[in-house]
Amino acid sequence: MIPLLRLSRLRLAFLGDIHGNLPALEAALIHLDETQSPDAVYLLGDLVNRCPWNAEVMDLLGERGWPSIYGNHDLIISRLHTPEIRPPFDERSRFPVMYWTWDHLTAEQIATLQALPAEMTVTLDGAPPIRLLHGLPGDTFVGVYPESDAAEIARKFAAYTEPVIIGGHTHRPLDRQIGGKHFLNPGSIGLPYNSDPRAEYLTLDLLPGTENGIVGPHWQPTFHRIEYDTSLVPAAFEASGMLAEAGPVAQLYLATVLNGEPWASDFGYWLGRQPAYQNDIDAAVEEYLRRHGPGRWAFV
Structure with missing residues (x-):
């Protein structure tokens, strides 16, 4: 659990599934800084892999100092070349991009990935608590989809007491009520999966109970999609x-x-x-x- 925050104005931002895409991240951060001015920002994992700017992304996120959980890609890459790696991820020929990513990260950056937690609870004074996890409880390789079976998701999250659950992994935005919990996913910064390549992130604003007919303070989500110059990407993949x-x-x-x-x-x-x-x-x-x-x- 992170330290209790005491903020007079509450706006939070959530970014995930960056996957080493620096141009997408930079565009999202410009939009975030210039138009949203959040009080705190949280990262939902899969910071690296599948795009070529992994070290640069880690450096930029390190400068920001935002708390992060790990995603499945972060977890695997942090375990490569260690006794913790398990089949099939020990096969470089089958996962060439993962091993290429590891080769291009510094030892310090890999140590940062190794230190990331699986989950995090965001506790803010006077606000409903929020649980962050990349996928499902105990399984960062599976996420909550818009079409996921509601009864199954409610069962898997039955032990969680937080009314808001924010995840990643699917690369698809999500805004869904299941079993008395509000499930959210910002989509993906670096690799969206909805036929729209724009970088995606989420902000939450704390509203009083008099808003939207809801009793008590609650979080209002806003989804953002930010254009960036994808023409930069092919040359970087090659170079x-x-x-x-x-x-x-x-x-x-x-x-x-x-x-x-x-x-x-x-x-x-x-x-x-x-x-x-x-x-x-x-x-x-x-x-x-x-x-x-x-x-x-x-x-x-």
């Missing part, structure tokens, strides 16, 4: 050496940045169920593209 290292897999990640489609995660979902292709990633990408794409995704 960084990421494309040369990871080839077709990195091309899928680049496609996600440029068009906001879920190529990045959909391929990973498909590959996990295709053992015949797991030892030849280039052939796997070729076969995946033959079978799947917009309107025929593997992940349903």
Whole structure:
């Protein structure tokens, strides 16, 4: 739990799933600083991986000093080359971008990722508490989706007493009431999955009980989408050496940045169920593209 904050005016901001996309992060921060002036900012994990500016993103976030939880990508990369890494993530040939990301982070940056907590509770004087976690309780590799089964989500979060739950992982904005809890997801800064490549983040404003017909203080969410110059991205993928290292897999990640489609995660979902292709990633990408794409995704 973070220290109790005492603020006369309460506006919070939440950013997640940056995935090493520096131009997207910089555009979001300009918008945040110039138009929102939040009292506090929180990071929801997956700070790195899949875009080439991982060290630069870690440096920029370090300058800001905002509290963060870890996402599944942060967790895996922080464990590479340690006894804690487990199959299949010990296979560099299958996860070339993850290993490339690790190679381009400093020891201090990796230590920062290793120190991140799985969850965090935001406690503010006179405001409903907020629980932050990247995915589901005990499973940072699965998130809450707009179409998730309500009864199942209510069961998984039954032990949580906070009325507001904010997560990430899905790369899709969420504003949903389930089992007496308000579930929110800002979407993704670096790799949105909703056919819109703009950087996404969330702000919450504390409103008194007289607003919106709700009894007692409550949080009012506002979702933001910020345009940035995606034309900078292809050259950086190439100049960084990421494309040369990871080839077709990195091309899928680049496609996600440029068009906001879920190529990045959909391929990973498909590959996990295709053992015949797991030892030849280039052939796997070729076969995946033959079978799947917009309107025929593997992940349903």
